[in-house]
Amino acid sequence: MNSNIEALYKIANKPVRKIIGLMSGTSFDGLDIALCEFSGSGLETRVKVINFVSKAYLPEFKEDLKSVFAKRIVDLEKLTLLNAYIGNYYAELILESLKDWDISPSDIDLIASHGQTIYHAPMQQREADAYSNATLQIGDGDHLAVKSGIITISDFRQKHVAAGCEGAPLSVYGDYLLFSDPNENRIMLNIGGISNFTFLPAAYSTEFFSSDVGPGNTLMDQFVQLNYPGKYFDQDAAIASSGKVNHQLLDALFDHDFFRSAYLKTTGPELFSLSYLNDAIHRSGLQGLSNEDIMATLATFTAKAIVKAITFCVEGKGAYEIYISGGGMHNPLLTGIIEEMLGKKLKFSSDLGIEPDAKEAVLFALLANEAVSGGKTDFGKHPGVPSISMGKVSFPQ
Incomplete structure (x- = not known):
């Protein structure tokens, strides 16, 4: 041998x-x-x-x-x-x-x-x-x-x-093997560059599934890196928190075939790039929008895409808990919007024995x-x- x-x-x-x-x-x-x-x-x-x-x-x-x-x-x-x-x-x-x-x-x-x-x-x-x-x-x-x-x-x-x-x-493979529970429906939400989640039905059911849902940090990070030299991300959402959501731009960001296509699907920064953002700004006629308002809108875009996907995919499947990981968990504006829209407190994978980072x-x-x-x-x-x-x-x- x-x-x-x-x-x-x-x-x-x-x-x-x-x-x-x-x-x-x-x-x-x-x-x-x-x-x-x-x-x-x-x-x-x-x-x-x-x-x-x-x-x-x-x-x-x-x-x-x-x-x-x-x-x-x-x-x-x-x-x-x-x-x-x-x-x-x-x-x-x-x-x-x-x-x-x-x-x-x-x-x-x-x-x-x-x-x-x-x-x-x-x-x-x-x-x-x-x-x-x-x-x-x-x-x-x-x-x-x-x-x-x-x-x-x-x-x-x-x-x-x-x-x-x-x-x-x-x-999805590790989520199922490590975090399935006999009594609790769980969503393992990861907000990295791209956002995705795994739904784990109780009792180790093989009816679990996983999907990307849209951007996580990628659009916000790319925008910060372009407009704030020396910065790689929006620390503690300081920039986004000082702006206001522009709903016209928000609607334009959601106006794409990706959000009309069926789950399950994947994506990446190849789609959700600065070109994607600039196209939405151009179509909205909002070229003069402040950096702070753009960042506030991007944070809401990310959060709303996550919430839309979760509510659509798990509707009628019973109560569930959400366990978050990924860099987006450190963005208090992003997580706050998700909690407010879902009316649910986010938990962490550390509650299940694995540190989220x-x-x-x-x-x-x-x-x-x-x-x-x-x-x-x-x-x-x-x-x-x-x-x-x-x-x-x-x-x-």
Whole structure:
């Protein structure tokens, strides 16, 4: 037996596996690193988060990512170089974190890397063509494995696309396995660059589902970065809170086929870009609108899209609780609007044992655990959640 396969076999049969989950979102804040201990698999999965850190990216690296992100035309050499560079950079950040935690890399069984999403191209977001759904994440798993010395599982989204889906949201798998409850209907709401939620009916029903619903932080972040040099987001919603919602612009923002198309669906900053905003402003004849009023309107746009989706998708399904995660949970204006519109207090995934800032990194670690030790769960027959094993294995030698 090849020594690499033998090592993977031994890991798969361990009673407890130490897996590092990595997540880097579309806001380019930094790399989330969650060191987890897993036992079991499927609905018997048990996870303990041992350590978590979010390693901030250097400003120049953020600019490099922005130069190739969500653009139809990019510098192909830069993209190629970044694919290798990010794999090595992630490894350096992991080794630095392990040193801080006084943990040897040899004690880690697996790395689970989401990679950095560069472009998301579902069919429903394009004009008719000969191509299927597609999505691209960079940050090469082989570079990460060789540099860290740890077996790496990466590029999870491609199997989902190959199975006829859109490559997102993948959080539905972990949400179902970790957060389903016998007695409570739950909505796991994530507000990252894009907003999505998973609905988990009580009693471990396989009638769960997940969907993107529209922008999260992406439009607000892009607008801040353009108009407030040195800022990457609206800290504590200070800008948006000083403005007033313009309902004419709000209506124009909702006037798009995405909001008329059926759930379940995915999207990305490729659609919800500054061009999307500028087009809505132009159609509204509101070129003189203040930055503060635009930000207030964007916050309301994000919140209202979330509320519309939740109320439409779970109507008639009984009472439910909402558990929030993602960067948007730190925006008090955004969360306040959602709570007011729903008449419901938002809870946090920490109420269920997983810190919200770490949740996405933990869920990708879970996908790696399933890749080596699971794969037996039947997720039902509904669209978007095929019963598949995801992730590509890269060995350090």
